[in-house]
Amino acid sequence: MAPTTIELDDIADDRFGGKAAGLAELRRIGLSVPDGFVIADASAQGSLDGVTERFSQMTVAESAAVAVRSSAVGEDGEDQSFAGQYDTVLGVESVDDFAAAVRKCAASVHSRRASSYRGQPGATMHLVVQRMVDARSAGVVFTADPTTGRRDLMVIDAVPGLGEALVDGTASPDHIVLDAGGTAVISEMGAMPVLSPAQIAEIRSDSLRAAEHWGRPMDLEWAIDRSGKLWWLQARPITTLPADLNEMDSPLAGADHVYTRCNIGEMMPGAFCPLTASVSGYAIDYAMQAIQVVARAQESYEKPWLQVGYFYGHMFLNLTEGTALSSGILGNSLEQFSTSICGRVIDELKPKPPQPFIRKLGNTVRLSTHALSAGPAIRRMDEQIAAFRIPTGDDPRVVMQQLESGVEQYCDITLTHVRSSSRAAVAANVLESVLMRQAIKDGRGEDDGRAEASRLMAGATDVESALMLSELDAVVHTVAADAAATEKFLSALPEGAVTELRAAGGAGGSALRQFLSRHGHRGYRELCMRDPSWAEDPGGLGAMMQVMLRSALDPVDNGPSAVEVAAPRSSTVRLLARWAQSGARGREQTKSKMALMAHRLKLGYRHLGEVLAGSGRLPDADLVYFFDRAELHRLVGTDDVAGLVHSAVKRREALAFQDSLEFDDVSVGRPSPLVTPPQRGDAGDAIAGRPAGRGTVEGVVRVAKSIVDARELRRGEILVAPVTDVGWTPYFTVIAALVTDIGSSVSHGAVVAREYGLPCVVNTLVATQVLETGDRVRVDGDRGLVTRLGGD
Numbered sequence: 001m002a003p004t005t006i007e008l009d010d011i012a013d014d015r016f017g018g019k020a021a022g023l024a025e026l027r028r029i030g031l032s033v034p035d036g037f038v039i040a041d042a043s044a045q046g047s048l049d050g051v052t053e054r055f056s057q058m059t060v061a062e063s064a065a066v067a068v069r070s071s072a073v074g075e076d077g078e079d080q081s082f083a084g085q086y087d088t089v090l091g092v093e094s095v096d097d098f099a100a101a102v103r104k105c106a107a108s109v110h111s112r113r114a115s116s117y118r119g120q121p122g123a124t125m126h127l128v129v130q131r132m133v134d135a136r137s138a139g140v141v142f143t144a145d146p147t148t149g150r151r152d153l154m155v156i157d158a159v160p161g162l163g164e165a166l167v168d169g170t171a172s173p174d175h176i177v178l179d180a181g182g183t184a185v186i187s188e189m190g191a192m193p194v195l196s197p198a199q200i201a202e203i204r205s206d207s208l209r210a211a212e213h214w215g216r217p218m219d220l221e222w223a224i225d226r227s228g229k230l231w232w233l234q235a236r237p238i239t240t241l242p243a244d245l246n247e248m249d250s251p252l253a254g255a256d257h258v259y260t261r262c263n264i265g266e267m268m269p270g271a272f273c274p275l276t277a278s279v280s281g282y283a284i285d286y287a288m289q290a291i292q293v294v295a296r297a298q299e300s301y302e303k304p305w306l307q308v309g310y311f312y313g314h315m316f317l318n319l320t321e322g323t324a325l326s327s328g329i330l331g332n333s334l335e336q337f338s339t340s341i342c343g344r345v346i347d348e349l350k351p352k353p354p355q356p357f358i359r360k361l362g363n364t365v366r367l368s369t370h371a372l373s374a375g376p377a378i379r380r381m382d383e384q385i386a387a388f389r390i391p392t393g394d395d396p397r398v399v400m401q402q403l404e405s406g407v408e409q410y411c412d413i414t415l416t417h418v419r420s421s422s423r424a425a426v427a428a429n430v431l432e433s434v435l436m437r438q439a440i441k442d443g444r445g446e447d448d449g450r451a452e453a454s455r456l457m458a459g460a461t462d463v464e465s466a467l468m469l470s471e472l473d474a475v476v477h478t479v480a481a482d483a484a485a486t487e488k489f490l491s492a493l494p495e496g497a498v499t500e501l502r503a504a505g506g507a508g509g510s511a512l513r514q515f516l517s518r519h520g521h522r523g524y525r526e527l528c529m530r531d532p533s534w535a536e537d538p539g540g541l542g543a544m545m546q547v548m549l550r551s552a553l554d555p556v557d558n559g560p561s562a563v564e565v566a567a568p569r570s571s572t573v574r575l576l577a578r579w580a581q582s583g584a585r586g587r588e589q590t591k592s593k594m595a596l597m598a599h600r601l602k603l604g605y606r607h608l609g610e611v612l613a614g615s616g617r618l619p620d621a622d623l624v625y626f627f628d629r630a631e632l633h634r635l636v637g638t639d640d641v642a643g644l645v646h647s648a649v650k651r652r653e654a655l656a657f658q659d660s661l662e663f664d665d666v667s668v669g670r671p672s673p674l675v676t677p678p679q680r681g682d683a684g685d686a687i688a689g690r691p692a693g694r695g696t697v698e699g700v701v702r703v704a705k706s707i708v709d710a711r712e713l714r715r716g717e718i719l720v721a722p723v724t725d726v727g728w729t730p731y732f733t734v735i736a737a738l739v740t741d742i743g744s745s746v747s748h749g750a751v752v753a754r755e756y757g758l759p760c761v762v763n764t765l766v767a768t769q770v771l772e773t774g775d776r777v778r779v780d781g782d783r784g785l786v787t788r789l790g791g792d
Helices: 018-028 049-062 095-110 112-118 197-214 274-294 319-326 334-342 357-372 375-379 381-387 396-441 446-457 464-480 483-491 494-503 507-519 538-553 571-614 621-626 629-635 642-659 726-733 748-755
Strands: 004-007 036-040 066-070 088-092 127-131 135-142 154-160 174-178 184-188 218-225 230-237 258-260 308-311 314-318 666-668 686-688 690-693 696-703 718-721 737-740 760-762 776-780 785-788
Touching: 004 049, 018 127, 018 197, 018 230, 036 049, 049 066, 049 095, 049 127, 066 095, 088 095, 095 127, 135 197, 154 197, 174 197, 197 218, 197 230, 258 319, 274 308, 274 314, 274 319, 274 357, 274 396, 274 571, 274 621, 274 629, 314 319, 319 334, 357 396, 375 381, 375 396, 375 571, 381 396, 381 571, 396 446, 396 571, 396 629, 446 690, 464 483, 464 507, 464 538, 464 571, 464 726, 464 748, 483 494, 483 538, 494 507, 494 538, 538 726, 571 621, 621 642, 629 642, 690 748, 718 726, 726 748, 737 748, 748 760, 760 776
Parallel strands: 696 718, 718 737, 737 760
Antiparallel strands: 004 036, 036 127, 066 088, 066 127, 135 154, 135 218, 154 174, 174 184, 218 230, 258 314, 258 666, 308 314, 686 785, 690 760, 696 776, 776 785
16 A cells, blocks of 8 residues: 555544654644645555645745654654654655655664664654744753753753754753743853743743643643744654653642751651651651640641651741740740741741740640650650561452551650740750850850850760760771771671671670660651661661771771860859750650661551562562551552552662752742752852851862762761761761751751861752862861861
């Protein structure tokens, strides 16, 4: 059968290839598409007379050259684009050239490059024949950013003349990135911009119309002719996107609510799987709402995601909801509240209406009593944790019931930790307030008072995180005392080194087993249901221990230094300091208990994943972390969940995209990731933060944006990180100082740094972005300054 022709307007589906279907659909929704037709089954044997006759009619009517382009079955589809795999011929004007172009494009379906890309024999080749646009400019538009996976961004690339220069890479395009409101957040243009603002707006409007029609992000080609008219040349789905990065977002508590990554970013850094949000995020939100209820800041527990938000895979605190607490109790203002969380006054935050003094007094008494009476609840934590038995059965519905019961226990344990933290925060805030007022009275500044409070809080002993570090340091020094054991440990891969030492019968093996028995449930991002603990991550633990061991072998003494703090003259300040130190110990102890309950839950969810994978409900056990708890109830049933499983697979792909996102420290409404890093806090050679650990030191920077990066640390380097949690603790025996983007004087990094006499500056906002590994800096932990130094 000879090839036949079909008009674009007569195409109603993709049987003639994705390109033809896309063009027909663009015409159907009213966008300007050059006239054309389709050659069906262009590879068929037979005469081309009918096809060339239609070409002749078109060239006579249009008085313009045509483009012959492939539209093979499967091309420009949802799974593969075949971009550049098949041939295109432009500027065809004569019948002979047209026949040659048809044969060339039809034959390209059997080319080696197309077969390799497709992974199977040639598809049926159809061709699109269209009037050429005499293009003044051309390009592509993506209605989502294919690089970052963000659907709230649009990317436009434009070149002068034909778009082929953009496709083949011979021209450097103007590159424009628009946010959801149409504002250009990136605008990389040459001396003469290819597009005017009006043209950019028209491209945006039409492409959004197409994306809305298809119901998914689109990749479209366009051209603007000499008269300024916009034409659309191709439409296809973006095939490289993961799941919508916002798919699992929590409800927004209020359009004008202020959210922050500060504080919660210390406990839960980076992006998290949906199950972690549904378990740990849910528990934290529950506990914080319970505190609000006690202080009569809200009447009752309302619904999830009021105090905490989950956006783009990251956890946020809702500062707006928190202001109800600060406006309803004595001795706490909106300014103090925002400073305690974010290290600064948040201008965007609006106070709740003030309450009468009598009500404030009653609320303050209720909240203080609740915090200070946490002792019995703290003592019950071990019993509560032991009551939850990690599931071992094979019935997924029974396992799910056990896990749901465990989540209830987790909520109670988290509430106890929040009560303990409140007790610690009250003590720290009172101490800091007293010393700040005294500093001002003495003619000094508030920062002097804060620094003095930090020094006094450094006197705490038996702090869980510091004890944990001391015990691991003891393990390392036990290994270091045996030359043969040291050589063996350092020459092995990190995972093998720990696995072998753990099984060994000597002093080192015994010390490691004792350490893991007590602290094995701790680790980096320990509240994540997916991330392993130290006991289950010999590679991560081994990398840290190897860094510590190399440092221990260095002849320079770099062990933890005692923090000498002069006793305050005032008996009141001495009492407040002891209270604050006691609060710090209690907070760290309950945090460890909370991490232990999270650890037991994550073992249970891992078992659930293995059961579901074994029964064929999941393709692999790891996928269990990419559902929320409500979806897991469906998964353990008998309904068809193929679509849900497919969504989970795409969510897993999205996690890496989410993890690369960065946010401003505060956001009004739904947090939106930064397109370009902020430069706040950087003033020439000085980066200003908040003082959190006394002393001054000069040294070489090691920027570690993740705990994996920290494995390259060397003794005496200055660690610059977005934030640190307990998983970073072993590195504190190696570093000379700590600098973080976020944090406060009572954050984990600050507490441990003070215990080990390390200068520490937190809340710089930008340190990881403006400093580079190898830079020499001076860290002034008393003034909160990080100063770049010149080279040697």
